[in-house]
Amino acid sequence: MTNGEAFKATLVVIFSIVTAGASAEPMTFQPGGNDTRCRECAFIEASGEIVDDTPRVFERFLDSAPDYAPKRVRLNSPGGSLQAGIRLGELFRARGIATEVGSDRVDPEGRPDFGGRASLRTPGVCASACAYAFFGGVERVLDEGAKLGVHRFYSKNALAQPAEKIFTGRDLDDTQKIAAAIVLYLVNMGIDARVVALAATAGPDEVYWIDLEVARDLRVTYEPRAWKPWRLEPYHGGAIAMSETNDRTKRMVASCTRRLGPQVVLTNLDTSWDVAYWFAQCRTNIFGGGHPVFGTEVAPAHVQVTKRKEGGAFIRFRLPTTTPSLTSSALFSVGSSAYPSACMSDQYEGSRANFEPVVRLALTNCFQD
Structure with a gap:
């Protein structure tokens, strides 16, 4: 022993x-x-x-x-x-x-x-x-x-x-x-x-x-899937807004490029299932209109899905305006009238902390791409 x-x-x-x-x-x-x-x-x-x-x-x-x-x-x-x-x-x-x-x-x-x-x-x-x-x-x-x-x-x-x-x-x-x-x-x-x-x-x-x-x-509570407050980071002469989950498997980035304009990128690094396939299916599987993204609608034609070689995927939404209403930080929200139930998820609720001021600053401070 x-x-x-x-x-x-x-x-x-x-x-x-x-x-x-x-x-x-x-x-x-x-x-x-x-x-x-x-x-x-x-x-x-x-x-x-x-x-x-x-x-x-x-x-x-x-x-x-x-x-x-x-x-x-x-x-x-x-x-x-x-x-x-x-x-x-x-x-x-x-x-x-x-x-x-x-x-x-x-x-x-x-x-x-x-x-x-x-x-x-x-x-x-x-x-x-x-x-x-x-x-x-x-x-x-x-x-x-x-x-x-x-x-x-x-x-x-x-x-x-x-x-x-x-x-x-x-x-x-x-x-x-x-x-x-x-x-x-x-x-x-x-x-x-x-x-x-x-x-x-x-x-x-x-x-x-x-x-x-x-x-x-004291780390008595720990929610790996909970989203951290939004933060602003300088980038290529502009700024980007970022929020991620505590376990860093999911990330939202809001930014504006001088060539393509405002965009929101959602990344999921989970390798346990085919994230890219789900993103791709839900890109077009909506009930008319467009994807509700931060208070504005994004047409499916302006949504791009990319599979990562290391696993996981990201989906990019090109916003039609730099001044969305910013009424919600959630993507693919449960209960959304835009999606069938198969395309609703509670994984991407995002954080409301610092959401409106930080994202608005990022969308109006475009960087050189």
Whole structure:
């Protein structure tokens, strides 16, 4: 057995005596969401206390679910076993599972995506050991109104007899190992280890609730597909406006060339599917008129699709004017009356942050091409 394996085996014993003191029904997993064309609409609802068997229960659920079941778990839990919470988070990461905080309610009007149950998202709470499970998500979303909380962990004996001197030198040694293991887990999950300091501010009957700003700052939340604010960059004597997703697989660039005029270029670097084919099909597959691009219509004749040798593709829209209304940053928007459902996507919603002033500057500061 290596030193690392021995260390991990020791922690299994230590963690087994550490708990958040939660008291609820054991966590269950069930289908949630609705059958629509957005990737986030369907999810797996996980509600209840995290107990020792929870990771195995989740594995059995995944193994029995259809291949098209969503890899997105929605957590609503008061906590439970720290060891099981960390094991569940590691399982989420190994299986490529995204996590979010919240509950749901059955939607009798909905269309189930899988498993015969359709539901709608409602606010929820993920605290204590649940937060550490949440940290394992490859994508981590904290909805408005959802509550994510951390605190110091205690043994049940200590909570029952807070004034008694019941700890030994070995207990203190174990406590340091627990703290080290938690920090190592956070680092491995890409979370800022300052979360431990926040947890230390909350006592046995308290919870530190992590707000959205702190969650973003400490990388508690991570949305790879979310679009960054627009920024202006100088280019060939002019300027271009650019926004990209956090994982840099998609990019929008608005610019104006002195020869061709204003244009918007959408790039998708995803190599897992034929992006160029989809762009090409949707270039002409519209319901009359043109493509709605940043508040103006672009005729299909002024749209060009190029496949990249490295994978992925880009689509170029030549705008008829340098002063579009800039009413929307979304391309191929879900719900757009211009497209059939097969050409709608939530991947290209873009960012509203800095959108209007930055794009307008780029479209009126043409560069030499």
